[in-house]
Every structure is written in structure tokens, then in C-alpha cells.
Amino acid sequence: MAAIALVVAPHVAPAADIGLPKFRAVDIDAQIKIGYGLAIADVDGDKRPDILLADKDMIVWYHNPDWAKHVIATNLTKNDNVCIAATDIDGDGKCEIAVGAGWNPGDTVNSGAVFYLIPPADRTKPWQPVALPHEPTVHRMHWVRNATGKVELIVKPLHGRGNKNNEGKGGLILAYSIPSDPKTPWSTSVVGDFLHASHNLQPINWDQDPETEIIVAAKEGLWHFDRQDVAWRPRQLTDVWAGEVRDGHLPNGKRFLATIEPMHGTTVAVYHEPKDAADLWGRTQLDDSLKDGHGLAVGDLLGNKQDQIVVGWRGMTPPGVPGIKVFVPEDAEGKKWKAIQISGPEVAVEDLKLADLNGDGRLDIIAAGRATKNVRIFWNEGF
Missing domain, CATH: 2.130.10.130 (Integrin alpha, N-terminal)
Structure with a gap:
């Protein structure tokens, strides 16, 4: 410790x-070095919310209430980490973690990375990173629930592939389905593909159905995405x-x-x-x-x-x-x-x-x- x-x-x-x-x-x-992204979740199952941080070159969590710092991943990519998402997916009282890395907003072709972290028995020790498919300029992510109640990972880039000066293709927002074995390939589906310079998003549930909706902030304003059957329906x-x-x-x-x-x-x-x-x-x-x-x-x-x-x-x-x-x-x-x-x-x-x-x-x-x-x-x- x-x-x-x-x-x-x-x-x-x-x-x-x-x-x-x-x-x-x-x-x-x-x-800390930069402190790109925070998350709050119970990491060790003691029923207290811990603080997680995606810092420049490491992923850490701080144990509540003594705030002991535990480094669980380092140097995932050459470029910086940029975001983190944590929630209890399987109901065991301990959170699962995904992170975004490879941060280089100026490279809209080859940058970006997404990892799922597999915990060891002792969650204060290093976790095993599993690299997932990704778009360039990965920037924000959240865990959400689909219509069946299963948890998916939503990942949003800052820019579209090949963008220059916030113009060009829209950013490809992806939903990741979790396989039974997270080391095997994850399937993805498209949430949206037309927004530019999209800096953040917020999960919501305005219609009180089992699935999560999202609101995305972008150059084009705020957009609400609601899943209709398989496809996501955007509304400005x-x-x-x-x-x-x-x-x-x-x-x-x-x-x-x-x-x-x-x-x-x-x-x-x-x-x-x-x-x-x-x-x-x-x-x-x-x-x-x-x-x-x-x-x-x-x-x-x-x-x-x-x-x-x-x-x-x-x-x-x-x-x-x-x-x-x-x-x-x-x-x-x-x-x-x-x-x-x-x-x-x-x-x-x-x-x-x-x-x-x-x-x-x-x-x-x-x-x-x-x-x-x-x-x-x-x-x-x-x-």
C-alpha cells in the first residue's frame, strides 16, 4: 500500500x-501530472466510493477513507491517458474499468486507444489491459445499459477521422458490447457519426425505460441520442x-x-x-x-x-x-x-x-x- x-x-x-x-x-x-479524468466507484467492494484517476501515464485509484494511492496501470500508450469509466457491471460490488489513451488531438488519423482493465485478486496491484478497437482522438467514455439491461461502453472521439480545423467527417461514437470473455474481440455499433469537436457527453434516462440515453456536446450544439430498437435516433x-x-x-x-x-x-x-x-x-x-x-x-x-x-x-x-x-x-x-x-x-x-x-x-x-x-x-x- x-x-x-x-x-x-x-x-x-x-x-x-x-x-x-x-x-x-x-x-x-x-x-499528479495532469489529472485528465476522474471517476467515482467502489473498487474493492467495501461499500465505500473510491476515487479513480486517469493521469498522464498511469491509472490510479485512491482508497476511501485513508486515500492510499494504488497504481493499477502505467504507460498504456506512448501518448497520454485521457479518460476513464468505472461501474459495477456484474453485480459483485466491485467496479469494472475502461480507459482511453493515446491522446493526441492533432492526429486525427492514427491516435487514440481504448483498454478494458482486468483486475487481479488483489485490486491494489496492476490490472491487465486488453486493447479494444478504437477511433482516432478517443476522448470520453461512459458505461451505459441497453434495452436488455446489459452494460455497454460508449466511447466518443473529439474529432472525426481525418478532420482538420474541426471540419470533415463527423466523429464516430461507438457502443462496445462486452463478450463473456473480455480477452476475446468486442463487437461495436455506431451511435452517431456527424458531430464535430465533440468534447463531452452525459448518460441520462429521461424516458424511464431500461436503457440509457446520452446527450453529446459538440460544435453543432447539444444532441440527444435515444436507442430505437437497434439504431440510435438523434435529436437536436x-x-x-x-x-x-x-x-x-x-x-x-x-x-x-x-x-x-x-x-x-x-x-x-x-x-x-x-x-x-x-x-x-x-x-x-x-x-x-x-x-x-x-x-x-x-x-x-x-x-x-x-x-x-x-x-x-x-x-x-x-x-x-x-x-x-x-x-x-x-x-x-x-x-x-x-x-x-x-x-x-x-x-x-x-x-x-x-x-x-x-x-x-x-x-x-x-x-x-x-x-x-x-x-x-x-x-x-x-x-
Whole structure:
């Protein structure tokens, strides 16, 4: 087991007088290299959510609650790792893991890699990587369920094959079916093939059937993909270039979508569901001051049965001071929001997640900082 030193950060967010609970910031790792992607899942089956990280040249997980760091894969490809997906597929209480690597967004022909990791009996030891077929510029992935309840892996590239300047063929989003023996070939099917500069996606289940739908953020806006029999049916929701997307519910119970616009952008926006499903969603801009927005999450941090929006930016391109803000709705319709900053240059956010890490019923914020080289938990200590 690797030794770990906990670094308690001096920054504590203001208390309930500004409408947020207290957040206590703790670095569980101050020596990461980039921190491309986070995932939250129970790795070892102890019924506690662990933190997983796709770092530059290694895949690691941090054991809850001592946050001991375990390296389970190194140097999968010459180029960097870029994403990770973790969920319990077989119901044994322990997660399965897939990762994306070979990251080189400038090479839209030969870059990219996808691996499924087979765990040893001792899950703190190195896992066996199984290389899977892939498109160039593999960028994001999620585990989802199909109509039969089986889990599939959705993998999305940033660019289409051979793209230049965000133009050319659309990116090929693939669904991977898991064979009974993961070392044997995995079959793939096409989810979508027409979007460009597609930075992120979000699994959802809006129609409450067994299968997962997805929303993809791209140059062409937000697109909803729902599986109809075998094929996926796309539906355009917005027409503004978005880099990040998450969904939630407003105080009035209606659905909303939160975005960072454009890719690596400056703007936080909320989209409101239209009365007519054929119409584009209405847009409310919340903020246009981000410097290189790169992290987005939605959840109930306040414990008031309403969703808030958490946004992180890394201040890299264009350069600036990083930060994290929480946006709290101030009316039932979600037309007015209050922005509260809870972090500044301490975390240059590459990715962030929300999860109740200690079982106290409160969502905590987990962030990976690129330039700051840290993984930080913002413990939600209530009002």
C-alpha cells in the first residue's frame, strides 16, 4: 500500500450567510501530472466510493477513507491517458474499468486507444489491459445499459477521422458490447457519426425505460441520442457550440441542461425544456467570465431537494486564474441564479465530480487540478 500525506488547504468557503454549506478542502494527492479524468466507484467492494484517476501515464485509484494511492496501470500508450469509466457491471460490488489513451488531438488519423482493465485478486496491484478497437482522438467514455439491461461502453472521439480545423467527417461514437470473455474481440455499433469537436457527453434516462440515453456536446450544439430498437435516433436540443453538458431539475421540477460554451470556453448557460419537444431548448446565460472552462457537475449540494451547478475552469488557454463556482437557482423557473466562488488558484480544474464520499448524506466535490497537480476533496460539512 502506498503511503500518502494529506495536505489540508487553507481555503474554506464562506458559510451559510451566502447560501452554501461549509466546504473543507483537503488534497489527497499533490503530485499528479495532469489529472485528465476522474471517476467515482467502489473498487474493492467495501461499500465505500473510491476515487479513480486517469493521469498522464498511469491509472490510479485512491482508497476511501485513508486515500492510499494504488497504481493499477502505467504507460498504456506512448501518448497520454485521457479518460476513464468505472461501474459495477456484474453485480459483485466491485467496479469494472475502461480507459482511453493515446491522446493526441492533432492526429486525427492514427491516435487514440481504448483498454478494458482486468483486475487481479488483489485490486491494489496492476490490472491487465486488453486493447479494444478504437477511433482516432478517443476522448470520453461512459458505461451505459441497453434495452436488455446489459452494460455497454460508449466511447466518443473529439474529432472525426481525418478532420482538420474541426471540419470533415463527423466523429464516430461507438457502443462496445462486452463478450463473456473480455480477452476475446468486442463487437461495436455506431451511435452517431456527424458531430464535430465533440468534447463531452452525459448518460441520462429521461424516458424511464431500461436503457440509457446520452446527450453529446459538440460544435453543432447539444444532441440527444435515444436507442430505437437497434439504431440510435438523434435529436437536436440546442445550436450553440458546447464543450460540457450535465442535466438536472429546477425548483419547479422541470428538467434543465447546464453547459460550458464553447469547448474550453468562457460561458456557463442553462437550457430550459420547451413545451414542444420538436423545438430547441431556451437558453439563459449565467456567466461569461470563465478562463478555459473544463469541469461541470450538477447535484444537490444544499440538501434542499433542488439541483445546483458546479463549474470549474483551469486558466490555461487563455491564461488566467483558475476557480470553482457554484450556481444556485433563485427562482422556480431557473431564470435567475446566484454565483458563489468556492475555490481559486488552488485547483486548476481539469475534471470534477460530485459524490457523497463519507456517507453523511451530503454531496462532496472532487476536483483534479492540471497546473496545480492535485486531487482535492471539498468536504461538504453542512450549514
